[in-house]
Amino acid sequence: MAYQIRSLASLASLLALSAVAVTACSSADPATAAGGEKVEATDEASTSFGLHNIAIAGSLSYGDTSASTAYTKKPLYRAFKFAGNAGDEVEVSVKSSNGDPVTWILDNDWHTVAKNDDASASNTNSHIKVKLPANASATHYIVVRDYWKDPMSFTVELKGGPADFVSGCNTDADCVKVDKACCSNYGPTAILAGQEAAYKASLSCSSPQICPKFVTRPDYSAAECNGSTHKCELVQPADIKCGGFIAPAFQHQCPAGYDCSHVGVNPDVGGKCVQFCGGIAGIQCHDSAQSCVDDPSDSCDPAHGGADCGGICQ
Numbered sequence: 001m002a003y004q005i006r007s008l009a010s011l012a013s014l015l016a017l018s019a020v021a022v023t024a025c026s027s028a029d030p031a032t033a034a035g036g037e038k039v040e041a042t043d044e045a046s047t048s049f050g051l052h053n054i055a056i057a058g059s060l061s062y063g064d065t066s067a068s069t070a071y072t073k074k075p076l077y078r079a080f081k082f083a084g085n086a087g088d089e090v091e092v093s094v095k096s097s098n099g100d101p102v103t104w105i106l107d108n109d110w111h112t113v114a115k116n117d118d119a120s121a122s123n124t125n126s127h128i129k130v131k132l133p134a135n136a137s138a139t140h141y142i143v144v145r146d147y148w149k150d151p152m153s154f155t156v157e158l159k160g161g162p163a164d165f166v167s168g169c170n171t172d173a174d175c176v177k178v179d180k181a182c183c184s185n186y187g188p189t190a191i192l193a194g195q196e197a198a199y200k201a202s203l204s205c206s207s208p209q210i211c212p213k214f215v216t217r218p219d220y221s222a223a224e225c226n227g228s229t230h231k232c233e234l235v236q237p238a239d240i241k242c243g244g245f246i247a248p249a250f251q252h253q254c255p256a257g258y259d260c261s262h263v264g265v266n267p268d269v270g271g272k273c274v275q276f277c278g279g280i281a282g283i284q285c286h287d288s289a290q291s292c293v294d295d296p297s298d299s300c301d302p303a304h305g306g307a308d309c310g311g312i313c314q
Contacts, residue, residue, distance in 0.1 A: 044112075046109075046110050046111050049104075049106060049143060050110060052075070053076045053077055054075060054076075054078070054079045054143060055078050055079070056079050056080075057069050057078050057079060057080055058080055059081045059082065060080045060081070060156065061083075062158060062159060062160045063158070063159065064157075065155060065157040065158075067155070068153045068155055069144075069153065069154055069156070070152075070153050071144065071145065071146055071152045071153065071154060072151050073146070073150075073151075077143050078144050079142060079144070080141070081139060081140070081141055081142075082140055083138040083139060083140070084140050084160065085132065085138055085202060085204060086133060086134035086135065086201045086202045086204050087131060087132065087163040087165075087198055087201060088131070088132045088160050088161060088162055088163060088202075089129075089160055089161065089162075089163055089164075090129070090130055090131070090132055090159070090160040091128070091158075091159040091160060092126070092127070092128045092142055092157070092158055092159075093126070093127050093156070093159075094126040094142075094144055094155070094156050094157075095125045095154060095155050095157075096146075096152050096153060096154040097153070098152050098153060099146045099147075099151075099152020099153070099154060100117075100118075100124045100147040100148060100152075101124075101126045101144050101145070101146060101152070101154050102115070102116075102117045102126060102145055102146070102147050103126035103128060103142065103143065103144050104141075104142075104143040104144075105128055105130060105141070105142055105143075106141040106143055107132075107135045107137070107140055107141075108135060108137035108138075108141075109135070109137075110141075113130060113132065113133065113140070114128045115128070117147060124147075126144075131163060131198075133201070134201045134204055135204075136204075144156070163198065165191040165192055165195045165198070165202075166190065166191055166231045166232045166233070167192075167229075167230060168192060169225035169226075169231065169232050170225060171225055172223070172225050172252055172253060173193070174192060174193055175190050175191070175223040175225050175232035175233075176191060176192075176193045176223055176232075177189075177221070177222070177223040177234065178190075178191055178196055178199060182203050182205035182209050183212065184211075185211060185212070185214060185215065186216075187219060188219055188221065189234060190223035190232040190233050191232055192232055218286065220257070220258075220286055221234040221235055221236050221237070222234070222240060222252075222253070222254075224252055235252075237258050237273040237275065238272070240254060240255075240258075240272070241270040241271075241272070242254050242270055242271050242272065242273050243260045243262065243270050251270070252270075254273035257275060257276060258273040258274060258275050258276070259273070259274060259276055259312075260272070260273060260274075261273075261274045261297065274312040274314075275287075275312065275313040276310055276311075276312065277292035277310070277311050277312065277313050278311040279310035279311075287313060290314055291313070291314060292311045292312070292313055293311050293312060293314050294309060294311050295310060295311050295312045
């Protein structure tokens with residue numbers, strides 16, 4: 001009887017140890033967590049990724065959808081390469097009819113830009129929308145594995161393109177004038193106010209920046225909101241429709257050094273920007289094809305003692 005009791009005690013101890021071992025194995029793999037339920041915590045670190053465990057299945061461009069691609073857990077991941085620049089708006093959809101894809105977007109240094117397991121509570125496919133941050137390389141990777149590491153087939157759809165920095169304005173105050181390239185001597189462009197840092201990052205300028213040594217003519221254009229397209233654009237002073245009371249699209253301001261003149265036009269529909277010139281400072285016309293003439297709208301007359309009268313460029 002004593003022997004039998006000791007045997008039962010030993011059996012109970014073995015069963016307890018087995019239970020501990022099973023629990024440890026289960027908690028070590030998120031795919032087999034308690035109750036066999038899925039855990040939404042696939043959080044591979046950047047060190048998990050590398051050419052040693054990623055099979056490159058091909059390359060994609062914006063607008064492409066891959067062919068059906070087979071997945072097995074050796075190597076652990078499948079990937080598609082694509083080229084994207086800082087600021088690009090990227091959308092990735094990974095679909096499988098016989099698996100549960102988990103997806104990452106990585107930069108060229110294998111750092112995670114974004115990831116997704118399930119597109120929604122009822123959709124186990126992956127869906128990612130992200131704006132790419134600045135990186136020294138345009139090369140990026142769409143990395144996929146099955147959540148359960150089981151065999152599956154999947155497709156990858158890649159959408160995207162350069163970020164839109166000009167659309168969405170309503171007034172001229174919504175737009176700003178910035179350098180259009182890394183070097184200021186390539187001229188300006190107009191973008192939405194508040195997007196200056198993102199636009200600069202999208203240029204991926206080197207540090208330090210080495211610029212060619214050439215001189216461009218000064219640019220006196222102004223950043224305006226096009227009332228029809230709601231896009232920011234640069235407009236030269238001579239083309240600015242200033243003032244006006246009937247058409248809001250004409251209610252623009254002249255840049256510094258210019259005045260809105262309604263001479264010879266209907267003031268209700270706006271005037272034109274003319275440059276102030278002459279005066280005590282002897283300001284020259286910006287446009288070499290124009291000359292400084294007397295401003296007929298003021299009371300100063302150069303022919304009657306007004307040697308320092310200001311004029312306008314025509």
